[in-house]
Amino acid sequence: MKNDQVKEQEIMVRESLKRIKNKIMVMSGKGGVGKSTMAVCLAIDLSRRGYKTGILDVDIHGPNVPRMLGISGHLNITPGQLIIPKTITRNLSAVSIEYLLANKDQAVIWRGPLKHTAIAQFIGQVAWGDLDYLVIDSPPGTGDEPLSVAQLIPDAKGVIVTQPQEISLADVRKCITFCHQVEMEPIGIIENMSGIICPHCGRKFYIFKSGGGENTALATGIPFLGALNFDPAVVDAADEGRLLIYMSDGKMPYNQDFGKITDKVIERIEETRVEPVSIDEIRKSKWIKIAIPLSKEKVAPLFKADRIALFQVKDGDINYLDSIKQEGHISPSDIKRLPQVNLVIVKDIKDKAKYVLNRNRIGVVSNAPDLPPEKLVKEFLAGHLHGS
Ligand SMILES: Nc1ncnc2c1ncn2[C@@H]1O[C@H](COP(=O)(O)OP(=O)(O)OP(=O)(O)O)[C@@H](O)[C@H]1O
Ligand SMILES: [Mg+2]
Incomplete structure (x- = not known):
């Protein structure tokens, strides 16, 4: 199909x-x-x-x-x-x-x-x-x-x-x-x-x-x-x-x-109720750890990515932390394993994967535009990117 x-x-x-x-x-x-x-x-x-x-x-x-x-x-x-x-x-x-x-x-x-x-x-x-x-x-x-x-x-x-x-x-x-x-x-x-x-x-x-x-x-x-x-x-x-x-x-x-x-x-x-994760609350918090799945250095759909860019935002200051290379494609479990990540910015994501992340108190912003990862973080903080 x-x-x-x-x-x-x-x-x-x-x-x-x-x-x-x-x-x-x-x-x-x-x-x-x-x-x-x-x-x-x-x-x-x-x-x-x-x-x-x-x-x-x-x-x-x-x-x-x-x-x-x-x-x-x-x-x-x-x-x-x-x-x-x-x-x-x-x-x-x-x-x-x-x-x-x-x-x-x-x-x-x-x-x-x-x-x-x-x-x-x-x-x-x-x-x-x-x-x-x-x-x-x-x-x-x-x-x-x-x-x-x-x-x-x-x-x-x-x-x-x-x-x-x-x-x-x-x-x-x-x-x-x-x-x-x-x-x-x-x-x-x-x-x-x-x-x-x-x-x-x-x-x-x-x-x-x-x-x-x-x-x-x-x-x-x-x-x-x-x-x-x-x-x-x-x-x-x-x-x-x-x-x-x-x-x-x-x-x-x-x-x-x-x-x-x-x-x-x-x-x-x-x-076992899963409370919805509020993207606005994450945006307002003092401390955010963001994972951005990438393919060829561009933001990608979750299962098509082979690398994760990690950022930390503390009191509004953006810090690039790491880029994690992965054998095979990135799944929700790979994100879950990263300590303290509470937000994912992604190009596209399936409902099941989003549910799994939310169940682990990780917010999801999808349909991210084709911008460099750091710019995406800035856009998110400026309130231009939202949850799906
Ligand atoms: N607690 C029970 N007491 C008496 N009869 C029962 C009880 N539970 C199920 N049955 C009967 O056992 C038979 C099998 O039950 P059922 O059709 O619900 O099983 P199933 O696991 O759905 O089977 P299938 O794998 O074929 O879908 C039915 O005739 C049903 O009426
Ligand atoms: Mg049956």
């Missing part, structure tokens, strides 16, 4: 996600652990608490969300050709990639780049409006497709679903590594199908093993969000599209357990 087409797609995705406060990507190292069920239940529970919530089903191989919510039929389109999500309740709406697939029952075989394009196009075409939460049911595993989702939605945070047995736990570790690689904050682990309650004696039996999810959480330092038992009524409710009705019964142990998980999710979302 041509560069400007990619850019256009990125802009569409940004526009679509702009009015959504929190994005949660539900993920698992392998299939069948209850990822879609957890995603749908979390979205339902959040919406029942009064949060405007959307559920986005981007599992191109098994889009199950519509079936679990009992929705079908075509989606409406705005005059601007955007998809209008299905309204489930006043606070809950849903969109599934299933609507883009010609035949629901046919397995999808797409080659990698095509899949990324399809996912990007799909995410960029939904008119969500204002949402407090968007819960994303992504394809299982840690391959190209979840990677596409993680790259396209830079500020998504990960909820990892697992089962208690050893084999699943190895998959959780893969998920955690994936989160680190794509710089996605893992907000916690849910252990699903932890045990089953005997309907006769009320005792809990462990189907797989006990405590695996919690132990992995402890070992990895990722918070444990809670455990859910296997509830046979959930299988029926999900199959028959009645999860919403099932979740409305507050007396059901499954729903009570899920409520505790939702509490924890909300808590973690707040804890």
